[in-house]
Amino acid sequence: EPDEAxxxxxxxxxxxxxxxxxxxxxADEVRPLMLHPDETAGGRMTSEYLVLRTGMxxxxxxxxxxxxxxxxxxxxxxxxxxxxxxxxxxxxLRSLIVADPSRCIADxxxxxxxxxxxxxxxxxxxxxxxxxxxxxxxxxxxxGKLVGLITVDDLVDVLQEEATEDLQRFGGAEPLDxxxx
Numbered sequence: 001e002p003d004e005a006x007x008x009x010x011x012x013x014x015x016x017x018x019x020x021x022x023x024x025x026x027a028d029e030v031r032p033l034m035l036h037p038d039e040t041a042g043g044r045m046t047s048e049y050l051v052l053r054t055g056m057x058x059x060x061x062x063x064x065x066x067x068x069x070x071x072x073x074x075x076x077x078x079x080x081x082x083x084x085x086x087x088x089x090x091x092x093l094r095s096l097i098v099a100d101p102s103r104c105i106a107d108x109x110x111x112x113x114x115x116x117x118x119x120x121x122x123x124x125x126x127x128x129x130x131x132x133x134x135x136x137x138x139x140x141x142x143x144g145k146l147v148g149l150i151t152v153d154d155l156v157d158v159l160q161e162e163a164t165e166d167l168q169r170f171g172g173a174e175p176l177d178x179x180x181x
Contacts (some may be wrong), residue, residue: 005117041119041125044155045139045148052080052105054088059101061091064113079146080109086144087115115140124160126155 038044051070052061061078073181078096080089089109099108115138116125128139129152 022159038124040118040148041116041120041122041137041139042148044122044125044150044158045118046151046154047102047148049136049149050078052078052091052109054080054082054106054109055105056098056105057101058099058103058105059110061096061105062101065096076135078151079113081146084143085146087113087138087140087146090138091115113138116150117141122155122158125150126158126162129155130159 050065052064056064065078077090077092079087080091082088089111090113091105091108091109095108114128114132114134116128118139118141120139125137128134129150135152138146138151139150141147
């Protein structure tokens, strides 16, 4: 996964990371992720995600999903962008399946989307995902363009690390084995 590759490369010396990137097939997917500090939404996001366009029909979207054949856990709901790539909404897979195939995505999507900026602290991302019971959190840039996605599994580690830090800071000595949500 691009986000995991970016994390690994971030742990290497700049010279070794650059050399490794030169030898990678999907380096273009990894490079943008390395621009963000590790403990931010941009540092936690992945660039591999499905996106729908506002002008698509439900039938077009389902056909596209079949072509893409996603193996991702984020397919339960799909994010929708406008012509400029700005985050415009979200549609659940269920809504997509039960909609009339000729119905426009813009008509069935929910325009109220919880999203974060690339610079948002990872702990805030984890709190939002926990508070709103989200499986994925879209990440946008300064122009509102969708640039990535953070999945819940990427933030479980953040919650566990934060709980361990809190325990150690406030008198507990043992790290937690299980994260709390």
